[in-house]
Amino acid sequence: MDTTRVVIIIVIVVLLLIALAVGLRIARRKKQTAELRGQFGPEYDATVGSRGDRDAAERELAERRDRRSQLQLRELEPARRQELSTQWQQVQARFVDEPVLASSEAHVLVRRVLSERGYPTQDLDSQTDLVSVDHPEVVGDYREAVRRTQAGEKGEATTEDLREAMVHYRSLFSRLLGDGTGHAGAGADSTTRGSGTGTTRGSGTGTVRDQDGRPDQDGTGGATRPGSTPPR
Numbered sequence: 221m222d223t224t225r226v227v228i229i230i231v232i233v234v235l236l237l238i239a240l241a242v243g244l245r246i247a248r249r250k251k252q253t254a255e256l257r258g259q260f261g262p263e264y265d266a267t268v269g270s271r272g273d274r275d276a277a278e279r280e281l282a283e284r285r286d287r288r289s290q291l292q293l294r295e296l297e298p299a300r301r302q303e304l305s306t307q308w309q310q311v312q313a314r315f316v317d318e319p320v321l322a323s324s325e326a327h328v329l330v331r332r333v334l335s336e337r338g339y340p341t342q343d344l345d346s347q348t349d350l351v352s353v354d355h356p357e358v359v360g361d362y363r364e365a366v367r368r369t370q371a372g373e374k375g376e377a378t379t380e381d382l383r384e385a386m387v388h389y390r391s392l393f394s395r396l397l398g399d400g401t402g403h404a405g406a407g408a409d410s411t412t413r414g415s416g417t418g419t420t421r422g423s424g425t426g427t428v429r430d431q432d433g434r435p436d437q438d439g440t441g442g443a444t445r446p447g448s449t450p451p452r
Contacts, residue, residue, distance in 0.1 A: 263356035
């Protein structure tokens with residue numbers, strides 16, 4: 221076999237090896253993208269959009285997943301879930317007269333549950349990053365709730381803005397308070413529903429009404445009971 225033919229064979233083999241390596245890299249990249257998109261859902265698209273670079277966004281999401289794997293999360297005892305659920309009902313009821321205060325207290329309560337479940341709460345950005353691994357479908361709403369609450373504390377949010385913040389807080393709170401199924405009796409957002417003021421109390425009577433406008437027999441405002449699935 222002459223030298224030229226040997227060189228040609230070597231070049232072909234090298235090119236085939238390069239093509240194989242590139243193919244494997246592309247396959248791994250597609251697999252990682254599919255895994256991250258499947259795990260993070262809307263948070264994947266939000267992170268890609270905020271970073272403006274898919275590679276950087278995927279590295280960030282993978283790093284969040286690694287940090288989350290180092291946490292030892294705890295389930296709450298049934299009695300504690302009930303206690304926290306009652307606290308939520310009290311905060312929710314306060315929205316009628318003091319929406320700014322209720323929104324701030326809802327944020328504090330959510331952070332308390334995060335801490336008790338085992339999430340670090342010192343830094344809000346790091347906290348939401350870790351929460352996004354377990355609850356990607358609601359973490360964006362949680363960030364928006366915090367933004368509206370902070371605006372409300374500055375007098376820059378409407379009652380409707382704060383009502384939406386309460387709904388967003390309740391969504392994450394319900395999942396955090398869960399009994400392992402992701403559902404809990406965090407209470408419906410009906411206390412903050414209504415016309416004009418975002419309430420459901422009857423005019424001049426103080427009657428609490430459920431989310432369909434009927435008088436509520438047990439005074440919870442149509443709240444979800446512990447262990448049931450919160451309304452969506």
